[in-house]
Amino acid sequence: MDTREALLEAAVEVFADLGWRGTTTRRIADRAGVNEVTLFRHFGSKEALIEAAVASVAGRDLPPRLPVDPSDIRAELIGWSLGMHAHAIRHAKMIRTSLAEFEEHPGLAPVTCDGAIQAMDDVVRYLTRARALGLIATEGSLEAATMMLMNTIVLDGITWDIIPRRVPVTPGEAVGNFVDLILRSLGATRAAE
Amino acid sequence: MDTREALLEAAVEVFADLGWRGTTTRRIADRAGVNEVTLFRHFGSKEALIEAAVASVAGRDLPPRLPVDPSDIRAELIGWSLGMHAHAIRHAKMIRTSLAEFEEHPGLAPVTCDGAIQAMDDVVRYLTRARALGLIATEGSLEAATMMLMNTIVLDGITWDIIPRRVPVTPGEAVGNFVDLILRSLGATRAAE
DNA sequence: CGCAATTGCAAGCAACCACTTGCAGTCAGG
């Protein structure tokens, strides 16, 4: 109904599929069910549209923040990780495209990744609190562990439909394995039980 | 000197920078210092050239295989990981582009990733042997640990120039942290010492 | 009703795209 919204939505979809150069104003207009001229009347240029469109979806579907005080670390981390994994899968094409477009349009990737980077801070904060509470060992870099968990989950998610898995694995199993390894590496008390 | 080689080299560079649609035959010919017509006489089409070019660099600069029998696990894994990290950084643009191009050209990403996937098998084999030798604990999925190490290193490498690091970190420090965490998660004997 | 904002439509613009054709120049091998 809302022309502007339809254009933003269509622009994101086309951009995720075909990249900047593949995203022609005609294609966007077609997918939005709108005349091409209307696109220019609303946004002025293809560049302005795509930038607005990418910004409008950045941070969508990110998992909720972790609790202030850790109680069941394993359950909480698995829940958070599953959310992040789902986010990566849902926006896989868009994330991949934004990363590749970094050379020509350096503004897009930071916008796309910003939510994830902030989420990392949240995990570090959570783990720091867990360490203060004596729930994990005092050794090991929490920043490195967080980065490791995040990188693993995100890359697994954005290559989910690309990389063939010899053993069929559900997101739950994959994420569960990753979290267990991270907890063990941090010396979580009774991590594997 | 060799026209064909120059075209392949130029095609990879332009493709990594500008993606499939940005890689015009004129740009390739210019960078190769060759007439555009010569390109078509050699490869027939833009598609054939790019595919040949991507295939010609796939697997370049991959780290050497791990030894059959683990001795110093930490040193060996760090060496291997540094090699993989350097590979990811060196071919970051090309890897990012190939991943993004998966929607339109599904053949490129598998070619680009094939070497890394084979390398993962090698790591699993190495860790399995280490476990048989009693160098790491008997619990924990070696496949998951390998995937975790690989994903972390690769994503760290291909976003090395994109994601701002609040704390400046050298590849050696980053990789060292990751390997230490993995070893601890696998219960490597005296991993941290 | 009357006015203004929004939209669709048809047409066109110059620039660029992959790719082709024809011709002339160079250079090594017989």
Next chain:
DNA sequence: CCTGACTGCAAGTGGTTGCTTGCAATTGCG
């Protein structure tokens, strides 16, 4: 010297690109 392989150059094909212009139709609001 002659031939064949390789190359450069100029020109042109039909198609697509981002973007503009002019005009008619619709809609909501006072």
